[in-house]
């Protein structure tokens with residue numbers, strides 16, 4: 001499967017408080033969360049981004065709080081994936097558990113710019129920059145995590161486990 | 167090759183004699199905790215997945231603390247949902263507002279979690295209880311729902327970072343300063359995916375409050391868990407908890423082998439560390455107090471899950487005693503839990519705070535997340551003993567938070583500017 005969209009680029013250590021501020025932490029439905037995605041980082045993000053767009057950011061993306069509504073808000077805002085050199089650990093596992101694609105690529109962060117069009121191959125993790133005519137690689141996921149992503153997140157995995165139990 | 171304390175605990179929870187860093191395991195969970203916010207999403211997922219039974223209702227804790235006592239109708243509805251879920255599933259560790267406090271303090275002081283066990287919490291500061299010699303890590307809501315359903319968590323076994331502490335603490339220096347100094351040195355992603363293990367001859371002079379603060383903030387360096395070995399201080403703390411006294415539960419004490427493998431080893435001489443301050447807008451933007459500009463401040467927060475332990479209350483009260491809060495400053499003191507609040511009253515600390523001009527609050531996360539009970543206005547500046555100072559963390563996005571230890575926060579409250587207790 002290919003993900004294609006326009007890049008919105010941000011810096012390093014983007015924390016979950018700016019992705020989905022504490023004042024909205026009572027929300028949990030996707031349609032509500034989508035409206036506040038990245039609100040304290042880039043208040044216009046929701047207005048200017050189109051479905052399928054891609055967030056490219058610096059290292060340690062998603063640091064801070066464990067709030068799963070942070071990746072959920074990004075997913076709900078119809079962003080197709082996030083690419084960063086590294087992710088904070090709870091954000092990383094939350095994204096996998098939600099079946100939301102993330103990719104670790106330092107090269108992409110170094111070279112891609114806001115406005116570039118990227119095409120990401122989920123299976124291989126290869127990122128094609130159609131604007132600059134470049135290709136970047138990303139760190140492959142361990143097999144267990146790939147399996148969870150393939151099942152659409154933890155839900156698919158849990159349902160299968162429960163079925164096998166009974 | 168030996169194993170670290172973290173590896174031993176994880177191995178014992180997945181039925182293996184040995185685990186290695188990088189390996190993915192399914193570990194049995196001794197306690198799966200959520201606050202009302204992470205619980206809300208976890209409950210939705212649990213129900214959406216069609217789950218009807220909790221794997222073991224004695225191994226679940228639900229502690230509403232972020233917007234309690236409830237801020238508005240929305241937060242009241244959330245708390246209601248969580249309460250009803252707890253009642254329906256007969257959750258052993260559901261504790262109501264007014265009897266609980268902030269999740270991490272409550273789990274520790276009630277003995278909900280014990281040395282050698284595995285705790286996962288729907289809150290990033292779930293690392294706090296690692297100070298008791300258990301594996302304690304923060305996770306998201308899906309993980310909590312999964313643990314409620316099957317009693318397990320998928321984990322990548324972390325590699326370990328050994329932090330060797332030596333030397334005696336200087337005056338006015340506490341665990342807060344040591345961990346801030348470490349975060350500055352290794353940076354806010356210096357321990358990402360790793361276990362931070364605090365060890366060395368210096369540990370014996372850190373009281374439980376210091377250790378809890380350090381494990382609490384290990385997450386600020388990206389760590390998966392922040393763990394201390396069990397010593398007499400830990401055992402005394404554990405034996406004093408309500409659950410231990412009532413149930414006399416058994417627990418296991420693990421220690422790292424002498425030939426355990428560490429990815430990184432760091433040594434710190436605590437005797438050369440002075441009070442530290444994390445300046446806006448990152449817990450890694452740390453400077454020694456003497457290098458920080460003595461800017462005027464509007465507010466001070468002392469307490470919460472980072473520094474709301476009884477020892478912290480005593481440290482702050484020692485400064486406030488016989489002194490008045492600066493007329494232009496508002497101070498809120500928030501004990502970590504109701505039990506700590508009660509003890510502060512019994513020891514006469516509450517009276518000192520109120521005499522001095524502080525709000526002595528019920529235990530809540532409130533101001534720490536800019537939620538309620540003390541939100542910062544535009545461009546206000548606050549000295550806080552909490553653990554995060556991100557943009558907008560405690561209120562308006564233009565407000566500024568300086569993180570410090572309780573003595574420094576109290577001294578700043580009195581002088582109306584960032585200040586050292588030495589100046590009083």
Ligand code: SF4
Nearest residue numbers: 291470471531534535
């Ligand atoms: S006091 Fe602050 S850091 Fe601690 S659990 Fe509450 S919101 Fe989180």
